Amino acid sequence: MYGSLIAITAFVLIALVSGNNVSVCTGSVISSRIVKKRTGILMAIVGYSAGLLLQGGLLKFGFSSILPLPSPILVEVALLVSSIIFIISHLYKVSLSLSITFASVLIGIALAAGQAVGAYFILEMILFWILASAGSVITAFYLMKYLSKRIYQKNIWGGIGRARIVLIAFSFLTAFVLGSNTIGFVYASMSGVQYSLPIAILAIIFGSFLVSGREISRVSKDILPMRYTNALISQFVSIAFVEFGTLLSLPLSNSQTFISSLYGVSMSYKTKLILRKPAVMIVSIWVVTAVISVFLGYTLTRLLV
Numbered sequence: 299m300y301g302s303l304i305a306i307t308a309f310v311l312i313a314l315v316s317g318n319n320v321s322v323c324t325g326s327v328i329s330s331r332i333v334k335k336r337t338g339i340l341m342a343i344v345g346y347s348a349g350l351l352l353q354g355g356l357l358k359f360g361f362s363s364i365l366p367l368p369s370p371i372l373v374e375v376a377l378l379v380s381s382i383i384f385i386i387s388h389l390y391k392v393s394l395s396l397s398i399t400f401a402s403v404l405i406g407i408a409l410a411a412g413q414a415v416g417a418y419f420i421l422e423m424i425l426f427w428i429l430a431s432a433g434s435v436i437t438a439f440y441l442m443k444y445l446s447k448r449i450y451q452k453n454i455w456g457g458i459g460r461a462r463i464v465l466i467a468f469s470f471l472t473a474f475v476l477g478s479n480t481i482g483f484v485y486a487s488m489s490g491v492q493y494s495l496p497i498a499i500l501a502i503i504f505g506s507f508l509v510s511g512r513e514i515s516r517v518s519k520d521i522l523p524m525r526y527t528n529a530l531i532s533q534f535v536s537i538a539f540v541e542f543g544t545l546l547s548l549p550l551s552n553s554q555t556f557i558s559s560l561y562g563v564s565m566s567y568k569t570k571l572i573l574r575k576p577a578v579m580i581v582s583i584w585v586v587t588a589v590i591s592v593f594l595g596y597t598l599t600r601l602l603v
């Protein structure tokens with residue numbers, strides 16, 4: 299019974315996360331009309347799936363460090379609470395961090411169930427979230443300073459052509475690291491579920507096509523008017539930090555590093571290009587969501603277990 303419930307709820311959550319993050323992965327190439335919307339979505343699907351297939355198992359250690367004894371009912375509570383939060387975020391067109399949300403729910407569940415959570419791992423994870431955000435700002439700032447003077451200096455049309463090709467590659471890699479880290483984090487909860495990998499792939503396809511419409515281009519349009527160089531640097535920095543987190547089995551949000559890198563890019567300009575209000579609102583929502591997720595995970599576990 300619980301196996302079927304976990305499969306259904308995980309499908310919903312992966313579909314929501316896949317659709318919600320298409321804007322972060324390929325929104326830049328779609329909004330700048332480098333590729334058509336359908337092509338951008340297909341790029342995201344292939345990237346998500348490749349990341350899950352090749353590196354999705356690396357987040358199992360992180361999952362078990364937060365919830366050492368993942369009984370079926372506890373896993374279902376974690377997936378259900380996270381799904382509800384993401385359904386609400388989709389209705390309000392907000393790009394949430396599943397890494398923060400799901401990890402926070404697991405912490406609340408583990409505390410309610412009286413399990414000996416990996417306090418050192420949780421501290422390391424939170425510290426990594428902070429350092430990754432700060433590192434993204436600093437790295438993007440200096441990369442922008444260095445590259446902005448060189449990318450077009452030989453041949454402006456050749457420079458733009460190269461930037462378009464590299465941006466397509468980076469968009470794919472952004473989806474890849476999200477598939478390995480964020481979706482892999484959810485996939486770690488499906489251990490023991492029959493046909494878990496096909497279910498996850500189907501959820502990626504379903505969510506990317508049917509759930510992404512309202513989120514596409516929100517980050518690139520609302521936070522910073524995107525130029526090719528801005529998008530290249532922001533995605534490169536995001537890819538690097540999320541992949542590093544994956545190798546350490548630490549969940550890390552693409553949205554978190556991408557938005558932080560956008561700040562770094564904006565700081566390199568003499569004029570202030572960034573629109574601060576949307577970015578501040580998104581970060582505030584992440585913090586509030588983390589607190590609510592811990593509370594809901596704890597409360598629902600106490601009621602059901």
